Amino acid sequence: MNRRILIILGAVAVVFVIAVVGASTINLAGSDSAPGEGKTVATCVTDLVVKTPVDTANHDANQVKQMTITGDMSNCVGETLRAEVNLDNGSHVYAVYKITTSISELTLNFDATTGDFYDTKPTASAGELTVAGSRVGPILVTDFGMTTITIAKTWE
Numbered sequence: 785m786n787r788r789i790l791i792i793l794g795a796v797a798v799v800f801v802i803a804v805v806g807a808s809t810i811n812l813a814g815s816d817s818a819p820g821e822g823k824t825v826a827t828c829v830t831d832l833v834v835k836t837p838v839d840t841a842n843h844d845a846n847q848v849k850q851m852t853i854t855g856d857m858s859n860c861v862g863e864t865l866r867a868e869v870n871l872d873n874g875s876h877v878y879a880v881y882k883i884t885t886s887i888s889e890l891t892l893n894f895d896a897t898t899g900d901f902y903d904t905k906p907t908a909s910a911g912e913l914t915v916a917g918s919r920v921g922p923i924l925v926t927d928f929g930m931t932t933i934t935i936a937k938t939w940e
Contacts, residue, residue: 828860828935838925847922851879851892853933858886863937864913866906867892870929877901877920880913883935896921911938 832855839847851867860883867879879892879900892900896919904917 828857828863830856832933834931834933836928836931839922846925847894848925848928849894849922851894851931853890853892854888856888857883857890857935858888860935861886863935864939865890866913866934866936866939867901868932868934869901869923870931871923872927872929875903876905877903877923878906878915880906880915894920894922908939911940913939 832853835852835854836848837850837852839849851869853865853867863883865881865883867881869877871877877894879902881890881892881900894901899919899921901920902915902917903920906913906915908914
């Protein structure tokens with residue numbers, strides 16, 4: 785009887801260990817909801833939300849093709865937004881958008897021909913930002929890191 789209980793307990797323990805290891809692998813691979821969505825407070829924006837939806841058309845190479853920034857940006861008119869994305873290889877990509885009218889949503893695209901993101905940090909001249917480098921195409925989810933949004937009146 786004791787032997788039967790030990791076998792059952794051993795089988796349950798093995799199933800538990802397999803379940804825990806499997807869940808850890810999924811989380812570590814970043815295949816859950818990454819890159820995801822973030823919300824924060826900004827000086828001129830109310831309820832700033834950054835969304836980076838994942839295009840799963842090719843399940844072996846899930847990509848981020850756009851970044852959507854929402855929030856009441858009516859107090860940001862005349863300021864410039866810089867979006868910076870850290871990539872897994874240590875490099876960064878940047879987008880620059882001059883807010884000229886009151887907006888509540890902005891979509892920045894990753895497209896090698898017509899996109900908004902560039903592979904070089906923008907340069908500041910006379911308080912304004914100018915894009916630099918080459919346009920960047922869609923980014924693999926596995927390469928996509930932290931995003932920083934900065935909105936300012938002048939840049940140095």
